[in-house]
Amino acid sequence: MRLPHFAPLPASLPATVPFVGPETLERQRGAAFPARLGANENGFGPSPKAIEAMAQAAGEVWKYGDSTSHDLVHALAAHHRVTPAHILVGEGIDGLLGLTARLMLAPGDAVVTSDGAYPTFNYHVAGFGGVLHKVPYRNDAEDPAALTAMAREVGARLTYIANPDNPMGSWHEGDVIAAMLDELPPDSLLLLDEAYVEFAPDSAVPAISHDDPRVLRFRTFSKAYGMAGARIGYVIGHPDLIAGFERIRNHFGVNRVAQAGALAALGDQDWLVQVQGRVAAARNRIAAIAGECGMTALPSATNFVAVDTGRDGSHARAIVQGLAERGVFIRMPGVAPLDRCIRVSCAPEIELDLFAEGLPQVLSEF
Amino acid sequence: MRLPHFAPLPASLPATVPFVGPETLERQRGAAFPARLGANENGFGPSPKAIEAMAQAAGEVWKYGDSTSHDLVHALAAHHRVTPAHILVGEGIDGLLGLTARLMLAPGDAVVTSDGAYPTFNYHVAGFGGVLHKVPYRNDAEDPAALTAMAREVGARLTYIANPDNPMGSWHEGDVIAAMLDELPPDSLLLLDEAYVEFAPDSAVPAISHDDPRVLRFRTFSKAYGMAGARIGYVIGHPDLIAGFERIRNHFGVNRVAQAGALAALGDQDWLVQVQGRVAAARNRIAAIAGECGMTALPSATNFVAVDTGRDGSHARAIVQGLAERGVFIRMPGVAPLDRCIRVSCAPEIELDLFAEGLPQVLSEF
Numbered sequence: 001m002r003l004p005h006f007a008p009l010p011a012s013l014p015a016t017v018p019f020v021g022p023e024t025l026e027r028q029r030g031a032a033f034p035a036r037l038g039a040n041e042n043g044f045g046p047s048p049k050a051i052e053a054m055a056q057a058a059g060e061v062w063k064y065g066d067s068t069s070h071d072l073v074h075a076l077a078a079h080h081r082v083t084p085a086h087i088l089v090g091e092g093i094d095g096l097l098g099l100t101a102r103l104m105l106a107p108g109d110a111v112v113t114s115d116g117a118y119p120t121f122n123y124h125v126a127g128f129g130g131v132l133h134k135v136p137y138r139n140d141a142e143d144p145a146a147l148t149a150m151a152r153e154v155g156a157r158l159t160y161i162a163n164p165d166n167p168m169g170s171w172h173e174g175d176v177i178a179a180m181l182d183e184l185p186p187d188s189l190l191l192l193d194e195a196y197v198e199f200a201p202d203s204a205v206p207a208i209s210h211d212d213p214r215v216l217r218f219r220t221f222s223k224a225y226g227m228a229g230a231r232i233g234y235v236i237g238h239p240d241l242i243a244g245f246e247r248i249r250n251h252f253g254v255n256r257v258a259q260a261g262a263l264a265a266l267g268d269q270d271w272l273v274q275v276q277g278r279v280a281a282a283r284n285r286i287a288a289i290a291g292e293c294g295m296t297a298l299p300s301a302t303n304f305v306a307v308d309t310g311r312d313g314s315h316a317r318a319i320v321q322g323l324a325e326r327g328v329f330i331r332m333p334g335v336a337p338l339d340r341c342i343r344v345s346c347a348p349e350i351e352l353d354l355f356a357e358g359l360p361q362v363l364s365e366f
Numbered sequence: 367m368r369l370p371h372f373a374p375l376p377a378s379l380p381a382t383v384p385f386v387g388p389e390t391l392e393r394q395r396g397a398a399f400p401a402r403l404g405a406n407e408n409g410f411g412p413s414p415k416a417i418e419a420m421a422q423a424a425g426e427v428w429k430y431g432d433s434t435s436h437d438l439v440h441a442l443a444a445h446h447r448v449t450p451a452h453i454l455v456g457e458g459i460d461g462l463l464g465l466t467a468r469l470m471l472a473p474g475d476a477v478v479t480s481d482g483a484y485p486t487f488n489y490h491v492a493g494f495g496g497v498l499h500k501v502p503y504r505n506d507a508e509d510p511a512a513l514t515a516m517a518r519e520v521g522a523r524l525t526y527i528a529n530p531d532n533p534m535g536s537w538h539e540g541d542v543i544a545a546m547l548d549e550l551p552p553d554s555l556l557l558l559d560e561a562y563v564e565f566a567p568d569s570a571v572p573a574i575s576h577d578d579p580r581v582l583r584f585r586t587f588s589k590a591y592g593m594a595g596a597r598i599g600y601v602i603g604h605p606d607l608i609a610g611f612e613r614i615r616n617h618f619g620v621n622r623v624a625q626a627g628a629l630a631a632l633g634d635q636d637w638l639v640q641v642q643g644r645v646a647a648a649r650n651r652i653a654a655i656a657g658e659c660g661m662t663a664l665p666s667a668t669n670f671v672a673v674d675t676g677r678d679g680s681h682a683r684a685i686v687q688g689l690a691e692r693g694v695f696i697r698m699p700g701v702a703p704l705d706r707c708i709r710v711s712c713a714p715e716i717e718l719d720l721f722a723e724g725l726p727q728v729l730s731e732f
Contacts (some may be wrong), residue, residue, distance in 0.1 A: 003579040003606050004523070004555045006613075007472045007494075015612035023432040036429070045428045054424035054623065061420065061627065062411045062592040063402070066389040091457065094616055106373045120618075127614050128373075157370070189370045213369040226428040229622025240369050246381035247372075248493050250460055252486075255621045256595025257420065261427065 009107060009129050018119040022329050033329040035347065035354040039228070040166065040196075040304045043347040044278050046226035046261065047271035053264035054230070057257040065256035072263045076234055079266060082210045085239035089262075091253050092231040093195055093218045098124040100216060100235070101158070103244050104189060105130040110154040114142045116167065116335040118193065121160050130158070137338060140298055140306070141170035148183035155185055162193035164200045167333040167343045169300030174206035181214045189241075190215040195233075198224030198272065199279055200301035213238040221258075223303060224272055224279075225265040230258035279303045282346035289356045293363055298341065306333070306341040313339035315366075322362030328354050375473060375495050384485040388695050399695040401713065401720040405594070406532065406562075406670045409713040410644050412592035412627065413637035419630035420596070423623040431622035438629045442600055445632060448576045451605035455628075457619050459561055459584045459599045464490040466582060466601070467524070469610050470555060471496040476520040480508045482533065482701040484559065487526050496524070503704060506664055506672070507536035514549035521551055528559035530566045533699040533709045535666030540572035547580045555607075556581040561599075564590030564638065565645055566667035579604040587624075589669060590638055590645075591631040596624035645669045648712035655722045659729055664707070672699070672707040679705035681732075688728030694720050 005011065022039060026032050036043065045051070069089035077084045090096040097120065105111065107129030113121060115134035125132055133154050135146040142165050151159045161180070164171035180190060194217055197205060208215055220233035232254060235242070265271075286305040287297035296308040309316045316332045319342055323330055332342045344355060371377065388405060392398050402409065411417070435455035443450045456462040463486065471477065473495025479487060481500035491498055499520045501512040508531050517525045527546070530537035546556060560583055563571060574581055586599035598620060601608070631637075652671040653663035662674040675682045682698045685708055689696055699705045710721060 001579050002553070003604060004470065004553050006469055006610055007475070009472070010469050010610065010613050013613040015609055017433065017612065017617050019433070019618070021430065021433040021618070023436060024434060027436065039430055041430060042428050045425070051424050051427070054427065055421040057595075058417050058420035058424065058623070058627070059411070061417070061595040062408050064387065064405055064407060064588075064594045065597070067383065067385070067387040068390060070389060070393065091616070091619055095619055098616055103372055103376050104370065106375070109373070187368070187370050213367050222430075228430045229423075229427040231431070231619060231621050238369060243381055244372055244376065246383065247376050247379040250457070250464055251383050252385070252387070253457055253461060253597060255597050255624060257424070257623055258621060261424070 013126060016123065018123045025324065025329065029324065031327065033327050035328040035351040037345040037347050037351060037355060038329040038331040040223065040302070040345045041228050042223055042226040042275065042303055043351060044226060044275045047265050047268035049268045050227065050261040050265035054257050054261040057260035061257055063256060064252050065254050065259050067251040069254055069259050072259050075263055075266050080236060082236065083239070086210050086236055086242060087234055088242050088245050089232065089234045089254055090249065092222060093193060093220045093233045094120050095231070096218055096233055096235050097121050097191070098127070099245055099249055100191060101125050101128045101130060102248055104157055109157045111158045111160070112147055112151045112154065112156040113160040114147065116333050116338045117142060117160065118162060118166060119334065137168065140168045140338065141165060141172065144172060144176055144180050148180050151188060152185045156188055158189050158191055159184060160191045160193065162195065163204060164196045164301040166196065166302065168306045168338060169298060169302045169304055171200050171204045171301040173203050178206040178208050181208065181212065184214060188214070192217045194218060195220045195223050196302035199276060199303050204301060210236060211238055213241060216241060221262045221265055224275060225262070226275065227258070227261055227265060230261055231255060232258040232262045279346045282352060285352050286344050286346065289352070289359060293359050303346040304343055306343050308341050311340060316340055316342050318366065319362055322365065323358050326358040326361065328358045379492060382489065384489045391690065391695065395690065397693065399693050401694040401717040403711040403713050403717060403721060404695040404697040406589065406711045407594050408589055408592035408641065408669055409717060410592060410641045413631050413634035415634045416593065416627040416631035420623050420627040423626035427623055429622060430618050431620050431625050433617040435620055435625055438625050441629055441632050446602060448602065449605070452576050452602055452608060453600055454608050454611050455598065455600045455620055456615065458588060458597045459559060459586045460486050461597070462584055462599055462601050463487050463557070464493070465611055465615055466557060467491050467494045467496060468614055470523055475523045477524045477526070478513055478517045478520065478522040479526040480513065482699050482704045483508060483526065484528060484532060485700065503534065506534045506704065507531060507538065510538060510542055510546045514546050517554060518551045522554055524555050524557055525550060526557045526559065528561065529570060530562045530667040532562065532668065534672045534704060535664060535668045535670055537566050537570045537667040539569050544572040544574050547574065547578065550580060554580070558583045560584060561586045561589050562668035565642060565669050570667060576602060577604055579607060582607060587628045587631055590641060591628070592641065593624070593627055593631060596627055597621060598624040598628045645712045648718060651718050652710050652712065655718070655725060659725050669712040670709055672709050674707050677706060682706055682708050684732065685728055688731065689724050692724040692727065694724045
């Protein structure tokens with residue numbers, strides 16, 4: 001008996017995964033990573049109030065989650081001074097980027113991003129038949145002028161930029177991002193991934209009207225709020241764009257426990273401030289460790305630091321590999337010249353100690 | 367400034383929702399439902415071990431979930447005596463049905479289901495451009511012969527059947543389901559939704575080879591395992607079909623806390639047996655309550671009971687409405703003649719007491 005054929009679009013796609021998860025790497029090496037510094041998770045954790053809310057909600061997990069995430073949407077609307085109609089809660093930014101690709105792209109449509117930017121976005125674009133056009137980073141940052149120029153050249157339906165950026169940690173002032181909107185071609189949408197924005201200076205947040213129909217802004221509870229495993233994020237945009245998702249989203253897809261946790265996390269802004277402080281201190285520590293090894297930490301407005309190894313991608317890759325063998329999980333950018341760097345997530349002291357210990361050992365072996 | 371246009375397929379779809387959730391109804395009425403009997407949730411709840419596992423995992427929610435759900439997949443493989451390559455864990459059956467539609471359907475492809483069967487499946491099919499062909503229920507059950515005949519007639523790519531069925535609670539012997547495979551057209555896939563199968567007699571489980579490439583079987587932790595809000599389910603099928611999902615799925619989409627809970631729930635089969643017993647008792651109680659009101663409960667192999675009101679859809683709708691006003695949330699089938707019934711989920715005594723109290727009151731007012 002033959003396997004039924006897949007639809008033409010999926011049939012044309014490779015079986016792939018944007019990232020190999022740390023658990024998979026742990027199984028390959030046969031031991032856990034005592035230092036988990038590779039996935040830009042937030043080891044300082046969520047607010048204790050969020051943990052408590054989730055533990056409480058676990059007892060009510062027999063109920064489906066509210067399909068409208070009503071309470072969370074309303075709290076977010078108040079937080080961002082918009083109406084609830086401007087916000088959709090979804091299964092993390094990854095899930096929301098997938099839905100956005102589906103909502104906006106017909107096969108063959110042009111999409112612009114930076115070469116070396118978020119692979120999961122590229123995965124979703126390819127998954128709906130979009131054609132990616134990539135522009136290079138410039139000075140280790142995404143290049144707004146190049147992105148919009150390419151968008152005009154190819155008539156992009158979607159243009160992606162993360163501010164602050166992953167994997168480099170660089171950022172632009174909000175004015176620069178806002179100015180991109182006027183440079184985009186007509187009938188085009190800017191996808192502004194603000195996953196790390198709570199770690200950035202206030203001036204990195206663009207003053208864009210929430211009724212501007214040319215942009216969707218993506219936020220998450222995975223990073224500053226420390227809830228990556230809960231899979232909950234949101235998108236802010238013009239109500240008619242937000243309403244578009246009702247055509248395609250999986251309405252009961254957001255975990256009930258995650259909704260309760262996110263609501264509590266949002267309500268504990270004091271904890272967020274503490275985390276921001278710890279992250280800033282950890283960035284300094286990572287920079288110091290790098291400096292002691294003759295490497296240069298790049299400025300970061302995120303909860304990770306790209307460290308310039310001073311050599312090339314194969315050198316950086318050897319460091320990543322050497323650290324992994326010592327139980328220190330980090331990652332690195334995927335394309336040159338960014339791949340001269342290693343990328344180290346902020347984490348509690350005890351994990352950074354292992355990085356501080358392992359890095360000179362690895363280097364001494366070369 | 368004009369809104370960027372949606373892609374043609376989403377642009378052709380209505381903004382819709384397969385179900386209005388109970389929280390939305392509660393907000394509309396301005397009060398909670400003391401009896402939540404409408405969503406086929408399992409008010410007996412998950413295993414206390416699952417709750418404990420989830421409460422524990424909440425403290426580790428800063429980590430992304432394992433993208434391969436390795437431990438859960440391996441436990442499920444052992445449970446079903448298949449290899450891990452036969453199983454994919456995903457965000458509930460709803461999410462997995464959406465992925466299946468995406469994997470298999472090109473716009474215009476034919477899909478067969480029963481008129482009145484699971485609306486969320488229809489929503490996903492429409493969402494990927496599939497064309498639905500519906501056959502009527504027969505004797506309040508899905509009609510395997512009619513489904514396969516229609517599948518041959520229209521050259522269906524997908525044929526959907528739930529066994530046991532929702533919303534009627536009816537079921538077929540496993541032999542009947544297995545025999546459908548030989549009646550399907552070539553290059554066609556049977557989607558066997560077994561969301562409720564843990565409540566059914568063993569004989570309802572078809573003895574289909576897990577290497578049979580003509581079928582995907584969908585299971586969930588939402589029903590018998592009492593974890594609807596955790597959004598976690600799985601699909602069992604030929605490894606080459608299962609591998610196909612790697613082309614399109616959101617790899618890090620499954621909640622970490624849900625994975626931990628599901629693993630613990632699967633490991634507590636004693637609790638499952640207890641729940642099965644309580645559900646069976648609740649079915650009897652619902653039937654008795656219905657009988658006292660001159661109505662007939664249909665046989666059920668699920669955790670809900672379809673109760674024949676003896677009249678038509680508008681009568682049933684009035685009962686649903688009247689009960690809602692009394693704080694008792696139930697639902698009803700959407701199409702005639704199934705809609706002569708109301709559908710009542712099994713639940714703890716205290717909630718069924720409210721149903722027992724409310725139903726005669728509602729009827730006395732007509």
